[in-house]
Amino acid sequence: MRAHRSLWLLMVAVALPLVALASCAPLRAVVATTEGLMGKLAPAPPERRVHPGVEGVCTATSINWIVPVIEGVVLIDAGFDESGEVLLRALRGRRVLAVLITHAHPDHRAAAHLFNAPVYLGADDVPLLEGRYRYAGVMADLGRAIGTAPQPRTVIPVKDREVFVFGGRTFTAIALPGHTPGSTGWLTDGILFGGDAVLSPTGDGIYPAPDGVTEDMRQAYQSMRKLERLPITTLLDAHFGKLDNPKRFLRAAIARADDEDTLYDHPSPRPVGCGEP
């Protein structure tokens, strides 16, 4: 039953009629504004954007995370705004050592081109980053219409379990395909940056992003099973923020995915994003 559509799909409904009227850049602005508006109407609570040693930055409705390390910061995702205005302000001139992208959807990577630092991305999302990937579902039309943001200078495709050390801190790539083919969680010191592959819209469960914006729900839940064996104490997702001990909700998520009647269930529309720029 696919009745549980999200506010994101409302965004799609708003944006699609504009496809014929707008070229790529203006449409991207319309979508970003619409997302931002929804975030203001129903923001996730601000306390979900706070975690010791990590800074949450709201860029339209996606949350980007800054991890201070020795001699700089690591940036997780790079927003929907290719000017990076909000992101650059939050960085306060600190040196970005690496940009770790959770997936190549435009609301997570638009400003990645601004940085000299290499951009690390799941290898199977490189075609999406370069605009060569054919979306499934409603993302097909919207994805084409939004177009692609400028390409980052240096892209490093990553595979599952690849380990990187930036500024003395270790980050492990965890392949979580389903939302997009190359969706990747980034694991560091018990924190999983889950992107849109592992989200907690209401703080009392874990879900992939909803059907329609997720390419393959079944595969997304299959990926989620990996959490069982990973040392995760905190989830920091890309739209709703923090969830402590996300693994306590894994059993319910797997049970939901095992049943065709509940596979597409999703708690949206519920609080979305940050509610402020």
Ligand SMILES: [Zn+2]
């Ligand atoms: Zn996404």
